[in-house]
Every structure is written in structure tokens, then in C-alpha cells.
Amino acid sequence: MAFRWIGKSADGKSVTLKHLEECKLNTPPYATTSWVRDNADIVRVAAILDVETTGLNQTEDTIIEIGIRQFLFNKNSGEVLAVTKSYSSFQDPGKPISPEIQALTGITDEMVAGKQIDWTAVDALLNECQLIIAHNAKFDRPFIDRRSKTSPERVWACSFKQVEWSDKGFTSPKLELLNIYHGFFTDSHRAINDVDALLYLLSLPDAETQKPYLFELISNARRPMTHVIATSAPFESKDHLKGRGYNWDSINRFWSKIIFKDEVADETKWLEETVYCGPFGGMTRDIALVDGFKS
Known part of the structure; x- marks a missing residue:
């Protein structure tokens, strides 16, 4: 499929990017509270999760920020219906954050000082989910599995690996670039901002199938x-x-x-x-x- 830009001008000479504010969703008109209640048999619960860490070593490095949005989706269509619960927190790693990580994330030692992630709250939220989604689950999951009692027993999905972005004409599967291709940007490399960006991205329709990207992701998450x-x-x-x-x-x-x-x-x-x-x-x-x- 040919590459497409969302936000391109009619003459094709410029692209307009909008700042993604709060937790924006592309939800279907039918997604009312009463519809969700009356169609509970096809409504499922998932969470999008992201972490910022002191480095890339999953054994030695630690989490310094976590962001989670729990949401409802239609299991038949992949449409995002509503956000239900959220959690975000800093975590003091007990040592100075390197200048490189501070530059990448904007997270400073002062911001995390004395902060602790409430893993009981995290587990309570994840326990209600049938699926946990991260944009690079191979990176995020080991950090979460080390601290969470619930995560190791949940199915994880990876929107980096389990959506065929290249087949859709996108030249990179990196979240920041996918955001730009779809006409928006965020203050990236902060956990909850990346969560909001991914949730909005997955709620958007595939140009060819007109089904949300989430549909392809959950379909592939079911494949052994x-x-x-x-x-x-x-x-x-x-x-x-x-x-x-x-x-x-x-x-x-x-x-x-x-x-x-x-x-x-x-x-x-x-x-x-x-x-x-x-x-x-x-x-x-x-x-x-x-x-x-x-x-």
C-alpha cells in the first residue's frame, strides 16, 4: 500500500500536526454507557502500559515512571469504547538518573525523589484485564513481571510487532513516527503521554480495511x-x-x-x-x- 500522511494539505506541500491533549479516543457513536452494559458479552477489558527506566538492561536497570490506561473494547470489531481506569507514578530508583536518561525523558532526580509505585494498585488494575498492550512489549514486560504478581499470568500484545505497519505504507514502526504520520504529536518519552498516544493511534482506522488498528493487534495476540x-x-x-x-x-x-x-x-x-x-x-x-x- 502507498504511504499516506494524515494532515497533508490539499496541494501536498505541507503537513499539519496537532498536539494530542489528554486521552483522546476515536470511539464509535454507539459506544454509550447503556450499550456497553447491554452488550457485556462482547465487551472486553485491556490496558495499555508504558514504562520509563534507568536504562536498557532488564536485569540491572529499574523503572522510574509507569503509565497505564485501562479501557473497554468491542472484541468483534476492535473498536475502543471508553477509558475506565488510569494509573501513573514516578519511582525513586535509589540512585542518580544518568544525564542521558534525563535528556531523553525529561525526568530528573528531583521529580522522582521519595516516590514509589503502588504495585498493589497496579495489580488490581491489571487483574481486571484480559490483555496488556505495550508498543515494545519485549522491553516493557520483563520490567513489569519483576514487580507485578498479576502480569506474568496475563497475555501481552505488542503493537510494534503485531501490527504490520510496513504493509500499510509506514516506513517505521516507531511510535513517535507513527504519531506524526497520523497527524499528531505528544510530549514523548513520558510514560502516560506515550500510553495516550498509543491508545489513540490504535483506535484509528486502517485505510484499507477501515477497521481500527486494535482489531489487527488483538487478532494477532490470539495467534500462538x-x-x-x-x-x-x-x-x-x-x-x-x-x-x-x-x-x-x-x-x-x-x-x-x-x-x-x-x-x-x-x-x-x-x-x-x-x-x-x-x-x-x-x-x-x-x-x-x-x-x-x-x-
Whole structure:
């Protein structure tokens, strides 16, 4: 599909970006309180979550800010119906925040001093959800799983990986750029602002299907995943594997990637033809839905 800009002028020479204020949603006209009550059988609860941290190391670094919006959606159409609950808080990491993280997030030592995340409140909110969504769940989930009792038992979805943004003509799946492509911007790299941006983005319609992006996300979140491991792959195949989206595990020394289970047959065929030049010499491991994007 050809790339599209939302907010482009009629002559195509400029783009207008609007600042996303508060928690804006693109909700259907029918989404009234009474409709939600009368159609409880097709209404589901989810949460969008984002964290800011002291760094990228999921074992050694810690959360300094969390933002969560709990919302209702129509499980049949993927339409966002309403925001129900929210939670945001700073967390004092017990050590100075690096200048790099302060520059990236705008979060200072003074802002987090003495602040603590109420994990009982977080768990109470997440416990009501059938799905937890993050734009890079592989990053956010391990930080949450370390502190939350509820998160490890919930299904997570990743709007970075489980929406095919490139197929829709968008040249990058980064949230900041997707926001701009869709005609708005936020004060990014602050947890609740990124949550609001993602929730609004997912409520917008796909240009081709006219269904909200959330529909594709929840559909893919229901599809089982499989870890494909290309053990003993010939060295000369590394460029093919890298180009196919495989990642190198320097500790276990193999190439691997996670795909939908229903794509395994096509993937192993590609590996046999391109990498092994014979029978598939690797292995596959199915991933339970609740284990998706875990550390």
C-alpha cells in the first residue's frame, strides 16, 4: 500500500500536526454507557502500559515512571469504547538518573525523589484485564513481571510487532513516527503521554480495511507463537538469516526468531532451501500465549 500522511494539505506541500491533549479516543457513536452494559458479552477489558527506566538492561536497570490506561473494547470489531481506569507514578530508583536518561525523558532526580509505585494498585488494575498492550512489549514486560504478581499470568500484545505497519505504507514502526504520520504529536518519552498516544493511534482506522488498528493487534495476540531456532546454520548463511529477521544469540550461538505458529511450515521450507540446503537442522519451540514477550 502507498504511504499516506494524515494532515497533508490539499496541494501536498505541507503537513499539519496537532498536539494530542489528554486521552483522546476515536470511539464509535454507539459506544454509550447503556450499550456497553447491554452488550457485556462482547465487551472486553485491556490496558495499555508504558514504562520509563534507568536504562536498557532488564536485569540491572529499574523503572522510574509507569503509565497505564485501562479501557473497554468491542472484541468483534476492535473498536475502543471508553477509558475506565488510569494509573501513573514516578519511582525513586535509589540512585542518580544518568544525564542521558534525563535528556531523553525529561525526568530528573528531583521529580522522582521519595516516590514509589503502588504495585498493589497496579495489580488490581491489571487483574481486571484480559490483555496488556505495550508498543515494545519485549522491553516493557520483563520490567513489569519483576514487580507485578498479576502480569506474568496475563497475555501481552505488542503493537510494534503485531501490527504490520510496513504493509500499510509506514516506513517505521516507531511510535513517535507513527504519531506524526497520523497527524499528531505528544510530549514523548513520558510514560502516560506515550500510553495516550498509543491508545489513540490504535483506535484509528486502517485505510484499507477501515477497521481500527486494535482489531489487527488483538487478532494477532490470539495467534500462538513459535520460537524458530536455526542451530548449526552454516556461517555463510548469516546474511540471509539477518535479512530474514533472525537474531544472533551470542551465548548459545545460534540464530533464531519468533513467528506465528501457523507460519512455521513456510519458515522451515525457507530454511531448508536457503540455509541448510537440505532437511531442516534446527528446532522449534511453541510459546504459550501467556509467555509471549517474556524475558
